[in-house]
Amino acid sequence: MPGTYNPADVLQALPEVFLASVALIVLVLSFAAPARRGWMETLSIGGVVGTGVLLVWAAVPLFQPGGSPVSVFSGSYLVDKFAIFFKVVFLIATLLVILMSIDYLPLVGVPVGEFYAILLFSTVGMMFIASGGNLLTLYIGLETMSISIYILCGFLKRDQKSNEAALKYLLMGAFSSGVILYGISLLYGLTGALGFEEIAATLATIDLSNPALLLAMVMLTAGFGFKIAIVPFHMYLPDVYEGAPTAVTAFLAVASEAAGVAALLRVFLGAMPHIQVDWTVLFWILAALTMTIGNVVAMAQRNIKRMLAYSSIAHIGYVLIGFVAGAKLGISAVLFYVLVYAFMTAGAFAMVILLQTETVKGDLIEDFAGLGQVKPIAAAAMVIFLLSLTGIPPTAGFVGKFYLFSAAISAGYVWLTLIAVINTAISLFYYMRVAMVMYMGEAPEGLALSSSRPLHAAVAFAVLGTLGIGIFPQWFLKIAQASVFGLLP
Amino acid sequence: MQAVFFFVVAAFTVATALLVVTRPNIVHSAVALIFSFCGVAGIYVLLDAEFLGAVQVLIYVGGITILLLFAIMLTTRIATRVDVFNEQMGLSALIAGGITAILVYASLTGIQIAGEAPAPVETTPALGRLLMTTHVLPFELISILLLAAMVGAIILARREKE
Amino acid sequence: MIPVSYYLVLGAVLFGIGMFGVLTRRNAIAILMAVELMLNAVNVNFIAFSRYLPNSTLDGQVFAIFVIAVAAAEAAVGLAIVLGLYRNFHTVNVDEINLMKW
Numbered sequence: 080m081p082g083t084y085n086p087a088d089v090l091q092a093l094p095e096v097f098l099a100s101v102a103l104i105v106l107v108l109s110f111a112a113p114a115r116r117g118w119m120e121t122l123s124i125g126g127v128v129g130t131g132v133l134l135v136w137a138a139v140p141l142f143q144p145g146g147s148p149v150s151v152f153s154g155s156y157l158v159d160k161f162a163i164f165f166k167v168v169f170l171i172a173t174l175l176v177i178l179m180s181i182d183y184l185p186l187v188g189v190p191v192g193e194f195y196a197i198l199l200f201s202t203v204g205m206m207f208i209a210s211g212g213n214l215l216t217l218y219i220g221l222e223t224m225s226i227s228i229y230i231l232c233g234f235l236k237r238d239q240k241s242n243e244a245a246l247k248y249l250l251m252g253a254f255s256s257g258v259i260l261y262g263i264s265l266l267y268g269l270t271g272a273l274g275f276e277e278i279a280a281t282l283a284t285i286d287l288s289n290p291a292l293l294l295a296m297v298m299l300t301a302g303f304g305f306k307i308a309i310v311p312f313h314m315y316l317p318d319v320y321e322g323a324p325t326a327v328t329a330f331l332a333v334a335s336e337a338a339g340v341a342a343l344l345r346v347f348l349g350a351m352p353h354i355q356v357d358w359t360v361l362f363w364i365l366a367a368l369t370m371t372i373g374n375v376v377a378m379a380q381r382n383i384k385r386m387l388a389y390s391s392i393a394h395i396g397y398v399l400i401g402f403v404a405g406a407k408l409g410i411s412a413v414l415f416y417v418l419v420y421a422f423m424t425a426g427a428f429a430m431v432i433l434l435q436t437e438t439v440k441g442d443l444i445e446d447f448a449g450l451g452q453v454k455p456i457a458a459a460a461m462v463i464f465l466l467s468l469t470g471i472p473p474t475a476g477f478v479g480k481f482y483l484f485s486a487a488i489s490a491g492y493v494w495l496t497l498i499a500v501i502n503t504a505i506s507l508f509y510y511m512r513v514a515m516v517m518y519m520g521e522a523p524e525g526l527a528l529s530s531s532r533p534l535h536a537a538v539a540f541a542v543l544g545t546l547g548i549g550i551f552p553q554w555f556l557k558i559a560q561a562s563v564f565g566l567l568p
Numbered sequence: 569m570q571a572v573f574f575f576v577v578a579a580f581t582v583a584t585a586l587l588v589v590t591r592p593n594i595v596h597s598a599v600a601l602i603f604s605f606c607g608v609a610g611i612y613v614l615l616d617a618e619f620l621g622a623v624q625v626l627i628y629v630g631g632i633t634i635l636l637l638f639a640i641m642l643t644t645r646i647a648t649r650v651d652v653f654n655e656q657m658g659l660s661a662l663i664a665g666g667i668t669a670i671l672v673y674a675s676l677t678g679i680q681i682a683g684e685a686p687a688p689v690e691t692t693p694a695l696g697r698l699l700m701t702t703h704v705l706p707f708e709l710i711s712i713l714l715l716a717a718m719v720g721a722i723i724l725a726r727r728e729k730e
Numbered sequence: 731m732i733p734v735s736y737y738l739v740l741g742a743v744l745f746g747i748g749m750f751g752v753l754t755r756r757n758a759i760a761i762l763m764a765v766e767l768m769l770n771a772v773n774v775n776f777i778a779f780s781r782y783l784p785n786s787t788l789d790g791q792v793f794a795i796f797v798i799a800v801a802a803a804e805a806a807v808g809l810a811i812v813l814g815l816y817r818n819f820h821t822v823n824v825d826e827i828n829l830m831k832w
Binding site for chain 3: 570571574578581582585586588589594597598601604605608611612615616617619620623624627628631632635636638639640642643644656657660661663664665667668671672675676679681686688691694695698699703706710713714717718720721722723724725727
Binding site: 083084092099106152153155156190193196197200201203204207215216219220222223226227229230233234236237245261265268269289290291292293294 | 670671673674675677678679681700701702703704705706709710712713715716717719720721723724728
């Protein structure tokens, strides 16, 4: 089929087409009717939900027995369960971020329509990452996502920290793209192909100790390492998280990290399964480093956005454990953890936004002081997120870690699991410090929370997800396990 | 003959690229960058990729460097001549040199393309066809990317009303 | 016909020069220029492979076109950010723009 284009293929990509169209309408509205804020909000939420419905509709035949993945557009677009799973995670994250933003954007003075349009463009890019069947589609999806996020980071134009965050993220992102591209060019030179399947098929026939192949692997690891902030490529991340508008930080922490993991899985499992031995060793070391440094440095933070930044670095370390463990068990644990992580982290960032009012910025840990006495319900929600981030039952974080660790042990990585358990103990300190401040601290005079209804809905949704997955993990785990078929041999 | 042409163009490209990263004055760097891009365009022509050579000149030389020069004019006082390097010059040179050595080693030992290259064909129509058939999806996606970048650049660069 | 390795060495050297620029330059615009050099190096690789690979499919050239387009978008956004930054900080040197500590 190379060299042909079948117009019916577009139907397979309907969810993306729909979301991109909604984004375009929002963009047009933003200058045609800038006063109609409500329209743009409703349209964005409707767009995300509608895309979700289209996705589920497309997924039904796939999840039935005998349903097989579809590859269209000459192999550049894949419809498989793996893609659907990640797209649902992206859409949940986007929905939560939009709910958080509705009253946050006017508070900080960000142009509304353009914000939602670019946010949705970024989500479209992520969806193409998850569905990418060759390196070209994956790369363009990655750049669509990244460039949109550079812009979103700089949306607080009068805030120097926001400017700085945008610049740092752009420079690091552009640099890491260069590194990834060099790796891709070597893979192309070795195999003469861009599609994951063709690359894997050709690599099966060549000498696996080829220096160019190993170099390509290292460069792709480093490049994606920058994108998802694996230690030692994480240095920029806390600054970006602190400086970006909090809603964008939440989007970065949840959706963009998930997309990075999706890209990593596609490239390494899809194109380079034959050198798994090599990259397993590499990622063993990176996983241990990433979670340890993330957790240790998080202890020293006063700003909650920075603390959550280091915490998200640590969580990427945990995710890498499942990646190292590999096989169906390990990879499905990764997928499950990505879903869990989306709910609990988005919830924690929603709490930071909840504290922000016209007078208080709410991004220091002290700002949570006394919340337990004054606003018990909000404090309880925060405690649930903190428990889940630590990994304590009955929350989703516990189940997620349990699956990751048991996958690692059954694959024989006892030492790595031990390091992870010690790290979990370390993380207890700084997560519980926030809880301590909330319940032991003295509330400042006139502590007020944002009265935004959509924001409350976002917190409630995140609580529901965190507890729901924690109490009924079986159903979600089954979906995660089904979703790795097609990706693994 | 071809080899001579290659060495001349490659030496020119590398020399101007070195100027880009070592000249203290950023305007000089930008001008050197123009020449470096032109050198790369020459390499493309040597590789029978005429269309890419033209695109390189149009977009890099005609677009990106002009944009860069505008940004330099708007943000740098010509009179001020600060040292534009940070302190880790030696270390950076070591790292970059080491990485280059690894890249050269891996490319030389790892990539073996046997036999003569295929005879050159006219690539431009074939490229156009590929963009509209096999790679139509990324081609459509990049329009979203460019739109987002355009809108974003306008928002970020626009002066806010007081 | 000269061997493909000549082009690959050129690509590697250009990439190294770009990386050196990224590591040493302080001016944000200069760093962007160095990144552009790295992207050019990648494109040299792509086009060389596209020319020399047996039964070549031109995929390398297509990839190079996309890289150029993305580079242009990145440069536009980058320079817009730099302009906004200059308005607030009155400098574009990255080591002076450091409100937040690592």
